[in-house]
Amino acid sequence: xxxxxxxxxxxxxxxxxxxxxxxxxxxxxxxxxxxxxxxxxxxxxxxxxxxxxxxxxxxxxxxxxxxxxxxxxxxxxxxxxxxxxxxxxxxxxxxxxxxxxxxxxxxxxxxxxxxxxxxxxxxxxxxxxxxxxxxxxxx
Numbered sequence: 001x002x003x004x005x006x007x008x009x010x011x012x013x014x015x016x017x018x019x020x021x022x023x024x025x026x027x028x029x030x031x032x033x034x035x036x037x038x039x040x041x042x043x044x045x046x047x048x049x050x051x052x053x054x055x056x057x058x059x060x061x062x063x064x065x066x067x068x069x070x071x072x073x074x075x076x077x078x079x080x081x082x083x084x085x086x087x088x089x090x091x092x093x094x095x096x097x098x099x100x101x102x103x104x105x106x107x108x109x110x111x112x113x114x115x116x117x118x119x120x121x122x123x124x125x126x127x128x129x130x131x132x133x134x135x136x137x138x139x
Contacts, residue, residue: 003043003088003135004043006043007039007040007043007088008135010039011036011039011040011084011131014032014035014036014039014084015127015128015131016128017032018032018033018036018081018124018128019122019124019128021124022077022122022123022124022125023122023124023125026075026120026122027075027077028075028077028078028080028081028124029077030077030080033077033080033081033084036081036084037083037087039084040084040087040088041087043087044087044090049090052090054090054091054092055086055087055090055091057092058087058089058091058092058095059083059086059087061086061092061095061096062082062083062085062095063082065082065099066079066082067079075120075123077124078123078127081124082127085098085127088135089131089135089138094134094138097134097137098127098130098131098133098134099130101129101130101133101134102123102127102129102130102131103126105126105129105130106121106126109121109126
């Protein structure tokens with residue numbers, strides 16, 4: 001279940017690019033998210049984790065959390081970003097830890113910057129930072 005240096009390095013590049021793009025445009029490109037998903041799908045299947053029940057449960061948690069978050073105001077790009085992140089983290093508890101950390105960091109940022117609920121905040125950077133923290137905590 002440990003990710004290799006190549007997988008994590010590629011994920012870092014994807015997350016950095018998507019975060020910068022989200023900050024600048026408030027959008028996450030479909031193609032980049034799809035490429036990130038395919039990147040993680042390759043490493044997950046090569047590592048033999050694709051048949052794991054924990055991985056499928058993690059993807060289900062990503063779907064359910066994403067649907068709830070969409071209803072509460074999260075953008076569609078952030079929703080799609082959850083699936084490659086679920087493949088990267090592979091375990092439901094780590095995925096939930098990442099989501100909790102992203103929400104806490106995003107909430108703290110919004111409080112410090114005094115954002116109103118009506119103002120959109122790019123969420124990909126918070127997902128990226130919390131994913132990297134979770135990966136290093138896991139390793």
